[in-house]
Amino acid sequence: MELTTAASLTTTGLTRRFGNFTAVDDVNMTVGEGEIRAVIGPNGAGKTTLFNLLTGHLRPTAGEVRLGNQVISGRRAHEVAQHGITRAFQTTNIFPSMTVHENVVTALLGVSHASLRFWTPASDHLEKAADEVLDLVGIYDQRSRQAGILAHGDQRALELAIALAPSPKILLLDEPTAGMSPYETQRSVELLRKIWRELKLTIILSEHDMEVVFGLAQQVTVLVSGRVLADGEPSAVRSNREVISAYLGGVEE
Ligand SMILES: Nc1ncnc2c1ncn2[C@@H]1O[C@H](COP(=O)(O)OP(=O)(O)OP(=O)(O)O)[C@@H](O)[C@H]1O
Structure with missing residues (x-):
């Protein structure tokens, strides 16, 4: 990466x-x-x-x-x-009838190859780049599921993946963590810390x-x-x- x-x-x-x-x-x-x-x-x-x-x-x-x-x-x-400024959570960008993977590929389309700083940079590899993002946010195993039927926590992770797909600077x-249980909140904090450490954004x-x-x-x-x-x-x-x-x-x- x-x-x-x-x-x-x-x-x-x-x-x-x-x-x-x-x-x-x-x-x-x-x-x-x-x-x-x-x-x-x-x-x-x-x-x-x-x-x-x-x-x-x-x-x-x-x-x-x-x-x-x-x-x-x-x-x-x-x-x-x-x-290079993207945003997650208040403005939800999920297409519920697409798969999780398709949602991230869609977020990657339109981003120039030079801008795919975090992910594998080549159009043939958009699919691979999408998988990298999904792996980072921990929902790679959900990639073929329809986004609209994901559990709440996984849907939030997908929102995060969509915001991260264009390799933002900010x-x-x-x-x-709005609406999350203490356990989900703790997991989210750990995930955000990991993303911040790995992507240095x-x-x-x-x-x-x-x-x-x-x-x-x-x-x-x-x-x-x-x-x-x-x-x-x-x-x-x-x-x-x-x-x-x-x-x-x-x-x-
Ligand atoms: N489009 C708008 N037209 C008129 N007033 C607005 C508009 N958008 C926000 N406001 C007002 O601006 C103030 C700040 O609102 P804002 O939503 O930015 O606060 P916030 O800190 O995000 O609040 P919360 O924590 O409740 O989400 C509020 O008094 C709100 O009513």
Whole structure:
């Protein structure tokens, strides 16, 4: 498997208004290459809107998003994806009537060979590349099954495979463990850590489960009312008094 460097992501003055309401308010954030960053905040803090701005699903009212040195804000979602930012979970891309394998091959089609950094790079080998992705996320044995009848956990793994297929530089995960049992959550955290280690990509996740956040992320950004209340290493964020009173409540140890 050929590996690539990850990429850094920077937002400068990133702002999104809906009418008079400001959902994302002057967010300045730098996510380093190969970092795992968690974005946390209470309901309505602006996490989903921020992710939509990062993926090109929304245009900013003001400010910009840069991937490395390249400005990507203002581009359409499919262009942003081609530049190397993909997303799993909130926007499900599964075709339920196709097989698991066909779903991943479809995600690989349209990606130039040069972009298949993680997987075997040749069109004749798209099938093989799809198998590599499925093996990585642990559902290779499900490859011939119809995607729509997969168990919930396997369907989430397939969503992850589809997001990983284009060999992204940055992977965005919307609440990767939402709705999972403690056991499934633990397995997901291990899987994400393995993917991050093997592919050396940058991961940005939004998550409500603080065990997941503090177990996985190297840096945490806390959003409240669209603004960055704090960011830094998990231990610093965890003991930040403003964060505790605004959001974390009883999590202080
Ligand atoms: N298209 C829209 N039009 C108007 N208001 C919107 C729109 N999208 C989001 N908002 C508002 O922006 C605010 C931030 O919403 P957002 O979904 O980004 O928060 P969130 O942090 O993802 O919340 P949650 O954790 O509940 O998913 C909310 O008050 C929401 O009602």
